[in-house]
Amino acid sequence: MAIKFPSDEWIKELSRLLNESEAYERSAKDWEGDFIFIVEPDEAYPETAYLFLGLYHGKSPDAAMVASPDEREAEFVISAPFSTWRQVIEGKLDPIQGMMTRKLKLKGNMMKIMRYPKAAKEIVSCCAKIPTDFGD
């Protein structure tokens, strides 16, 4: 059954898949830094949503949909409209190209992220594995 995006259930499923991924574990074995993904409203989705994803040493110990970005502390914040996130999840927009063209806006140390490009790719691969309901 498809899982609604954005939702607490969706981000927890992403966390679960990351914890099962050997490729992610290998590529992010030294990684320390949590993320908040901000889903901004657009014509396809009228609200703002905040998804917290904890990431530590190749695992995802925690994930939750939160009420505000202040609720959980995160080293990195990536924000984009709902439809842009949908393109990323469906594999139509490479997230690194998305950041290079500023369709995805990052707050945080990009230098640190660029040392783990394979891990970023694995996160997107796991996103694509989630049967997602975009509310169509």
Add this chain to the structure above:
Amino acid sequence: MWYFVSPQVVFGEGALDALDEIQGERALIVTDATLVELGLVERVVSHLKRAGIEAHIFAEVEPDPSVPTVKKGAEVAREVEPDWIVGLGGGSAMDAAKAVWILYERPDLEPAEINPFVPLGLRQKARLITVPTTSGTGAEVTWAIVLTDPVEQRKMGLGNRENVADIAVVDPVMAAGMPPRLTADTGLDALTHAVEGFTCTWHTDLTDGLCLQAARIVFQYLPRAVEDGSDMEARERMHNAATCAGLGFGNSMASIAHAMGHVLGAVFHVPHGRAVGLFLPYTVEFVAREAPDRFAELARLLGLTDGEGEPAARALAQGLRDLIRRIGNPLSLAEAGIDRESFDGQLDKLVDDAFNDTQMVTVARSPSYDELRQLFICAYEGRVVNF
């Protein structure tokens, strides 16, 4: 949405004359000591003099330029206060020139902070001219910068669209003196750019034609340039091919052969073009097991097969092996002179670093850690990839 960036490219015999028309007061030439000895730096200096530009020379760039070197170059730039930086040489010198230019303009930045995601605000103090003296790197038209961190023995992929050169002067006379081995190595670099630029997941309609034409030229003219360095037609076509491939992959991306080549160069100091060219047939075979179509299309367009799917992709791999053998380059890491004990001792590092190389994100079939390990072993032993 994507971008295509390019300098103004002045190419062909006599292209150096374009320097006579440059407007400015002072230039800092970033290069290496060998090119000073060979008289190639003096050629550029004489053209700049005709333009009324005072030339200063920083000739301390080493192969695989390091962070300390570009910081030193930036210090020299701050003393000289040039309005032109001239990157003269192979990829190392031109990459170093880009980094020196950025650090001169932005002394608040560390080299590792040069990335494509933030505005740099360049061209407040100087602009950049690139003059390649090899036919392969494409660095004269790309914004990529590869620097080596000597502490971690790791190459860092850096760069920002803003740091593409303003003018690239692509004159074949500057590459005419390359010895056969350097001609072969750098030519394979150009070919790997062309093949990976055409087949990576970031390829575009605007880059495909450049990559295809570059590959065609290399297949036709690289053996001639290697066998007879005085064949100026071959020299000029290879010089053009390198720039075409640079524009192609520089506006798409390279891929897994570059990821593997970067770490091999950092650990075993194998010349860049030799390393990436050596890996290319193996990575073509690996990726084509699951995603053969782009390789098959390229193989057909190059006239290597009229087939489809994985068999056609394998024809491309075989065509690459035939070319590499014909120009006398190694087809395995063992042939490249790396002894088995050293290879086994460094294998974990090779796999770890290649796994997280920036070029790995654009491969159409992403290898697992164990698959990447097997790829390195196949390349060591010269075994065809069948997994």
